[in-house]
Amino acid sequence: MVIKYPNGEPYRLSTDHSQSNIKRPLLAAESDVIFGGRGMTLEQTINDTNTYYRQQQRAVIYKKPTPIQIVKVDYPQRSKAVIREAYFRQASTTDYNGVYQGRYLDFEAKETTNKKSFPLKNFHEHQVKHFQNCLHQQGICFTIMRFASLERYFLTPATLLLKYWQQQTNGRKSIPLTEIIKTGYELQIGYQPLLDYLGAVDQLIQKTQQMD
């Protein structure tokens, strides 16, 4: 399958750490992932946006490589090392981080087909813990959520996720869309960049400063 841009240009698979072109079984947290109407995953959309931000010198943000546990490596003569046995590992952190105007940004991007709420099962305990640690160090932490059926995107402060995560014991297993609309910032799909989220980051920073 050739993935194409809206303009008909074939989509150039990002070389910056993305391994999303690799077929592998879906992890539990990814079971809600579907392909968007424009033929790109949320991850591809964000990687493309980050590449644009770097080119324009607006921010330096990368997706972290998938952690792999390597067990066996062959060293054929006169050619490069080949990994012959390895396993996917659970990451300790969120997927994206970087620097923007002196600020440390840290975020996770997830999508759902739900229409009224965002399921907490999209997130892992270690990601929530990582957000807590980064917030303690005054990092700017958020999630980018895509409601695939609605084709709506939100940048939501990590504090909202933490609030609902802690309330899970009460039986509530998702964050209502109404709450995300109230607390988060809606993002629009565009062309360059594909998903401009730094404006929402500016607003989040401003709000964070007001609360200090």
Next chain:
Amino acid sequence: MVIKYPNGEPYRLSTDHSQSNIKRPLLAAESDVIFGGRGMTLEQTINDTNTYYRQQQRAVIYKKPTPIQIVKVDYPQRSKAVIREAYFRQASTTDYNGVYQGRYLDFEAKETTNKKSFPLKNFHEHQVKHFQNCLHQQGICFTIMRFASLERYFLTPATLLLKYWQQQTNGRKSIPLTEIIKTGYELQIGYQPLLDYLGAVDQLIQKTQQMD
């Protein structure tokens, strides 16, 4: 070989993204790497220090996973996916980043057996470029250099590396130790943490602010 702490306890291989326990051919930039007197590589020493900083809630800094290009994956029934063909890739960034008191930290750790200067061949063009981009976003960028034969460690501002990198055309292929002593901050090997570098980061931040 069991790696041991100075106190005789076996060294617990870090689970946070480090793949340093994997045998693979040395990359060009690693050709100077040797094992320290205490039986730990510089990478293990820094990973251990970062784990300590996280436990103490002093900073959230991780080594990025090694980027891997995956070609073939097997899915045995009733067991997890096995990567059967994959290759090591060149990273686009430096190895370490994270957040400390609201600041974005970004660094690379390297060692040499040289006694009078630090060879520039330990660094790659993409790392230098990444430092430039992060400095432009007001990140705190540095290298941790180990002079293995002297058993001396320095935290050196990335700006010093950039200065010598740009002068390479003049034939100078290394940074003199005298210059590193003058511009950088010497670090001491300790117990908890093994290589306390945040004090030097404080000084670097202070100096950066004075220059603004």
